[in-house]
Amino acid sequence: MPTVTRRALSLRLLPALAGLLAGGCASARPVRLPGSFDAAGRGPDGARLRIRLATGRVADLDLDDYVSGSVPAEAALGGLDPATAGAVAEVQAIVARTYALANRRRHAHEGFDLCATTHCQVYSPLSRWPADIARLAANAAQSTSGAVITYADRPINAVFHADCGGHTSPAATAWRGGSPPYLQGLPDGYCVREGSAPWRAEVTLSDLRGFLNRHDATRIGRRLDTLEVTEQDAAGRAAQVTLYGARTVAVRGEQLRSAINAGLGEHAIRSTRFTVRRAGRALLFEGRGFGHGVGLCQTGAMARARFGHSPLDIIAHYYPGTAVTDFHALV
Ligand SMILES: [Zn+2]
Ligand SMILES: [Zn+2]
Numbered sequence: 001m002p003t004v005t006r007r008a009l010s011l012r013l014l015p016a017l018a019g020l021l022a023g024g025c026a027s028a029r030p031v032r033l034p035g036s037f038d039a040a041g042r043g044p045d046g047a048r049l050r051i052r053l054a055t056g057r058v059a060d061l062d063l064d065d066y067v068s069g070s071v072p073a074e075a076a077l078g079g080l081d082p083a084t085a086g087a088v089a090e091v092q093a094i095v096a097r098t099y100a101l102a103n104r105r106r107h108a109h110e111g112f113d114l115c116a117t118t119h120c121q122v123y124s125p126l127s128r129w130p131a132d133i134a135r136l137a138a139n140a141a142q143s144t145s146g147a148v149i150t151y152a153d154r155p156i157n158a159v160f161h162a163d164c165g166g167h168t169s170p171a172a173t174a175w176r177g178g179s180p181p182y183l184q185g186l187p188d189g190y191c192v193r194e195g196s197a198p199w200r201a202e203v204t205l206s207d208l209r210g211f212l213n214r215h216d217a218t219r220i221g222r223r224l225d226t227l228e229v230t231e232q233d234a235a236g237r238a239a240q241v242t243l244y245g246a247r248t249v250a251v252r253g254e255q256l257r258s259a260i261n262a263g264l265g266e267h268a269i270r271s272t273r274f275t276v277r278r279a280g281r282a283l284l285f286e287g288r289g290f291g292h293g294v295g296l297c298q299t300g301a302m303a304r305a306r307f308g309h310s311p312l313d314i315i316a317h318y319y320p321g322t323a324v325t326d327f328h329a330l331v
Pocket of ligand 2: 297300
């Protein structure tokens with residue numbers, strides 16, 4: 001019963017949005033978008049979002065069509081009870097819309113806005129999804145239509161990851177540059193309660209040397225003796241790792257993770273929340289979590305939804321100090 005479901009989802013979210021807009025509070029000021037958009041996400045010339053699909057073809061999409069195809073591609077909705085699935089889909093829809101608006105010009109120099117891979121946000125048309133999942137995603141895009149997460153009246157960089165393993169990290173741990181106030185890192189007991197399992201990975205020094213030598217930033221030369229975590233953030237993530245060998249090189253933990261995973265797959269070193277020790281001719285990594293650990297933790301968000309937290313409460317938790325604003329009414 002799509003209509004009933006849509007109404008139920010809308011009723012849960014929209015009174016809170018209306019409340020935000022009614023009181024003349026800070027979030028009721030106009031949203032300043034990069035470039036100028038209308039309520040469908042079209043640019044000043046009426047252009048729709050230009051997305052480069054996995055096939056390489058570029059498609060022009062309305063904002064909410066893009067959001068609805070990104071929701072099931074980025075959030076696991078199968079197997080959840082209907083209320084939890086609805087809330088998780090709404091959270092992901094608001095995050096997807098916000099991310100798209102904040103990062104719209106990311107690939108402008110290549111002639112499109114966003115790519116459909118994990119580099120930007122994964123997107124796959126709704127026709128590719130099972131009917132029940134497609135309906136959930138379409139309903140979430142529609143019931144949240146116009147809702148964007150803002151800080152200082154601008155859409156935030158709404159980054160997210162699969163599982164923080166108990167503590168999210170400041171943006172500066174994962175990427176060069178600073179950490180906006182809403183991406184500072186915070187404890188998260190909910191993903192742990194969900195059974196976020198510890199992981200381990202063994203990588204031989206010889207394999208690791210090969211992976212590191214493929215990239216200029218991590219090039220170590222003919223010999224690798226060991227490595228050491230030389231800077232940890234408050235969440236316990238390896239912010240900096242020093243490699244000792246023919247050369248001594250300090251790299252960010254995420255650079256090490258991506259160099260290893262380029263060779264062994266993204267499930268090898270699942271996060272930089274690890275400890276590492278020598279085990280014979282190999283290094284043993286033991287850690288928690290999956291993904292860069294910045295912003296919204298999807299496993300924690302799902303657990304919170306199951307415990308009855310609303311989509312707006314979940315967003316307020318993972319992006320502290322932000323507001324959710326209806327830009328349909330404001331732009
Ligand atoms: Zn991209
Ligand atoms: Zn978490």
